[in-house]
Amino acid sequence: MSPNSDIAALGGHTMGTTWSAKLVAPRSRDLHALHAGIQAELDRVVAQMSTWEADSDISRYNRAGAGSWHPIPNDFWNVLVAAHDIAARSDGAFDPSIGPLVALWGFGANAATQRAPDPAQLADVARRCGWNKLQLNPQTQSALQPGGLQLDLSAIAKGYGVDLVSRWLRRNGIDAALVEVGGELHGYGLKPDGQPWRVLVESAPEEDAGAEYPPRVLALNDLAVATSGDRWHHYEHDGVSYSHTLDPRTQAPVTRATAAVTVIDHEAMRADAWATALTVMGAEQGLAFANEHDLAARFVSRSNAGLEEAMTPAFQRYLDAETQ
Known part of the structure; x- marks a missing residue:
């Protein structure tokens, strides 16, 4: 890595959330142009796939x-x-x-x-x-x-935005970056010290307060990670908690939603969608499905005894050995 390169941090807003990018770039590189290019990629996702925009x-x-x-x-x-x-x-x-x-x-x-x-x-x-x-x-x-079909791609579009930005940065000479949109991540290349981008797996709220498990760290070397769960959007009505994740098969919010489901894939788009699908399936069915289909997934579930963690072998293979 060139001694004239630094890690630059850029950020902005998109899809009702925030985006950020840490990238290795020469000190002489025009960061304003890079920021504008990233924003343009994400704006295209909004223009095509946002249900919040009437003319999308x-x-x-x-x-x-x-x-x-x-x-x-x-x-x-x-x-x-x-x-x-x-x-x-x-x-x-x-x-x-x-x-x-x-x-x-x-x-x-x-x-x-x-x-x-x-x-x-x-x-x-x-x-x-x-x-x-x-x-x-x-x-x-x-x-x-066919008539009355209403598409909603909110469970996959943020991940696709991450993939778009990573590809755009590569095409524009950025050999290493960590890109994030609304919590979905993709990292590629090495930092100036020769190390990969390391990230903590998003946790359940209870894990924040008092860790029952050691922090799970991933080294993202051309890998993406997405997490779904019930900590982000829910509401209570008449004493019942309703998750924003709906089970299409029952037409109702997921009951006893898994606290957090994390999926690793080479594409953030697919990690994003599979994290939602496995959350809908629930910890038991989701874990069995992920094992059968060799998905790299981690489940954190609640029980009377506290939090329970389960990981597929494919997920365990990606854990950073230096930090576990």
Whole structure:
């Protein structure tokens, strides 16, 4: 690594959250241009996939009439294909079509009142959802709007943004960086001291207060990590706690949500989506699924005895031996 290189720290806002990038760059490098380039990559994700923006590509698709086909721009297409694949592989535990359900339970861009919805209204909305209603035509890179299908890619788009930024930095001569969007991370290359980027695995709130397990540290050498769980968004109504993570199979928030599920992958997009899918499955089913499919996953669950940690062998292989 050049002695004229330093670690620069950049940051900003996107997708209702923050982004940051630590990157190894020559001291002479124009950081303003790098910041602008990163922001432009993330702004493109928002322009194509944000349900909070009325004129985004996804919002236009969601409003479209039944039976219409819509050309999908490249980034949106890449995420749709991955979302459809993970929905199929997870047997619907991950579902990009549950936007109306998310809103009905009081979360997301079009959130209703935060309370348990009326059963008849819930059944009506649930009939319009279903990942298998999403039809994609690879030849024309287009998607069919069957009527009333409302896509929501919030459980995968932040991860895709991380991947976009990492690729853009590489194309622009940055040989080492740690990129983060809303907690999803990707690291590649080595720092000036020759060491990889090391990060703590995100914890459950109880772990913050009094660690029952040693800190889990990952060395991100061209790896991504994402964590899902119930510490981020939830509310209480009539003494019941409702998680923002919905189970598409029951049309209701996940009950007894796993405190934290962390997934490692080479793509932050896939780590992001799989962390959601495994959270929906729950610790027992999710761990069995992750083991069967060789996913690198860590589960932290609550029990009467306190927190319980479980990791797949694939996850254990990535733990930084120097810090464990």
